[in-house]
Amino acid sequence: MTATATAVSARHARQSESSLTGIRRLTALALRRDRIRLPVWIAALTLTMWYTPAAFELAYPEEADRIARAHLIKTPAGIMFSGPMFGHNETDIGAMFANEVMLSVIIAASILAILTVVRHTRAEEESGAAELVLAAPVGRYARTGAAFLLVAGLNAVLALTMTLATAATGLDPIDSAAVSLGISGVAMVFGGVAAVTAQLWRTARIASGAAMAVLAAAAMVRGVGDVIDHSGSALSWCSPIAWAQQMRAFVELRWWPLAMLVALAGALLVAAAALQRSREYDAGRLPSGGENPDAPRVRGVFGLSLLQQRGQVIGWSVGLFLAGLSFGSLTQSLLDMAEENELVARMLSAQGYDGIYTSMTQFLAAAVTAFVAIAVLRLNADEQSGITEAVLAGSVSRWHWLLSTVAAALVGAFVLLFSAGLGNGLGAGIALGEPETIVRLTVAALAHLPAMAAIAGIAAIAFALRQTWIAWLVVAFVIVSLYFGALLRLPQWLLDLSPVGQTTVPMDTPVTAMTVMVVAAAALTVLGGLAYRRRDAI
Incomplete structure (x- = not known):
């Protein structure tokens, strides 16, 4: 029995290794291709997190100004374009920062994750570059794994730089870390969404567009849910964006929504791997429109x-x-x-x-x-x-x-x-x-x-x-x-x-x-x- 179990374990190990063969080199290659693009994004998002608290202090120097701002944000349109209001600590700079900035940075970081994953998966198949890569000894899941690994590393760096930038303004370091990790967690989720859409559709444009549509829908659901209840309704929890905001940084911090983001990102990665295993190269799981003789002539x-x-x-x-x-x-x-x-x-x-x-x-x-x-x-x-x-x-x-x-x-x-x-x-x-x-x-x-x-x-x-x-x-x-x-x-x-x-x-x-x-x-x-x-x- 021991010999049999050892043989089975060895076989599983070889299969796992072969499925991810080349992932390190592909990750390094992807990082080299994006050596200019990614640092620019990181710098832009980090500077936004660093400057905004000081900008709020300049824009709202008096308590009366902050109260007026809170009244404006409590309107339906204000909540749609910012975040939930939890009923207390609303004039604190940290709470204002988390309320108004978090949604914008979440959307920007999620767009970056979507574009990065599609760029290194479906776009490479569409252009033919992946065919050259697959001519080498590369595992089945290596390309998708490398793209997701790149996004994970990117968001880890973003979480660190944004935390340091926010804490440098004088805000609480723990709450600053919560905001940054929440942003990175949502970005990882939509990186997983992009990994799934890259398996479903055979063109990069449709794959990225579908992932963007999911992001827009998540933002809309979060907004409508928070309009129903300013602290977040049951509908709000249907959006992963709300999970990050419901960590309630600078108000009453709680960490468990972050675990939900990590679990969902992992589940999406597993789903993407399952879809990739059951499709052919340069094809999508969803059938393309193909030729339509009755379509109007271009x-x-x-x-x-x-x-x-x-x-x-x-x-x-x-x-x-x-x-x-x-x-x-x-x-x-x-x-x-x-x-x-x-x-x-x-x-x-x-x-x-x-x-x-x-x-x-x-x-x-x-x-x-x-x-x-x-x-x-x-x-x-x-x-x-x-x-x-x-x-x-x-x-x-x-x-x-x-x-x-x-x-x-x-x-x-x-x-x-x-x-x-x-x-x-x-x-x-x-x-x-x-x-x-x-x-x-x-x-x-x-x-x-x-x-x-x-x-x-x-x-x-x-x-x-x-x-x-x-x-x-x-x-x-x-x-x-x-x-x-x-x-x-x-x-x-x-x-x-x-x-x-x-x-x-x-x-x-x-x-x-x-x-x-x-x-x-x-x-x-x-x-x-x-x-x-x-x-x-x-």
Whole structure:
């Protein structure tokens, strides 16, 4: 019996080893590929955690200011975009920090985890790189394991750096660690979600989109659940995001929700391994649509570009409509707050409702800049997947291919801006009882189309130069300057460089600035086309 048991144990050990053969080298390779990308993300998230507590102290120096802020956050829209309120310690800087910052950083870290896992799993199969890897002695689960191991290491580093950064501001180190571990725990869960979706669908775009949809649904469920009960209802607990927030850092700390996050992440990894074991290479567990002879004919390169981004446009439109609806519903709460907050009262006295409408519209438009960059920079993925080679093999010029993609991105931006403006207008119009506000805010959102054209032009030249980081740097600047410009005390000349910040409709109609943006967009697109024609296509 002893000899038999030893033989069985040895066989199981060999099987385990063979299934994970090469995982160390693949992890090192993935780390080398992301040696610039990951440190940038880590630095950005860590700096956010370091600066925000000090920014809160500057923004809310008096107890009355913090009480007014707590009243604003307790509105349905405020809770949707922040976190639960536990009924006490609401004016403490630590509690304010955990309440307002945790959700944003959780979403950012989760997006990073999703993109990283899909990049090193399904995207490699789609591009053919995984086929080269599998030609070497590599175990069945080595690639997925390496991707998850990379995300685990990334989140461990993030938890450490964010804890040190938060504690350095004077906040309690234990509660700071709880916030950071909660953020990393949720990111690990959505890394596991991405590992599962990478097995279900055969394209990286759909796999990452599905994981993002799960993230959006989790955020929505958490928000609705916390609106039902400000301390968290039963519905809130259906979202892993709520588990991290329910650790109640800086209020009444408890650690057991973190164990739930760890258990769920592990279960998702096991599920991903089971799905991978039962599928073929370069196939998904869910059947693809395949050929459809009855489908409408794709007319031209522009039609192909529109078709490629159709799913993203639908998903983004729904999300921005709901975000706009939430923003608009906040209008009446801001007006009520003016009765207690002198700063808000002065702003309304100087700018009227239009100042609030302008800020809300700019916040929504800033999100659309990310879509525009994604839509244009998709050309980079098309080159790697072979779509570009197939398109350019015909009578299509590089200039036509690039211009069609930019035009399709702007069509998508138009749809997204319309959806965001319509939602914002409906929310504000219903809250104030002013139906005409619907049209005003819809038009105000569409007025940001020149700004989107400028972003598309920058993305076009970034693609042509093979320096996609330029486009993402601009998008990051637009978002950071708008959301944190005042808290960071950035100089006005720097804030004026943002095309979204320059668009101040409905408070004002900057015709000159909008004209300059259109001209700049055209010039940048032309320069991008010239640069694209001069370089190798692949």
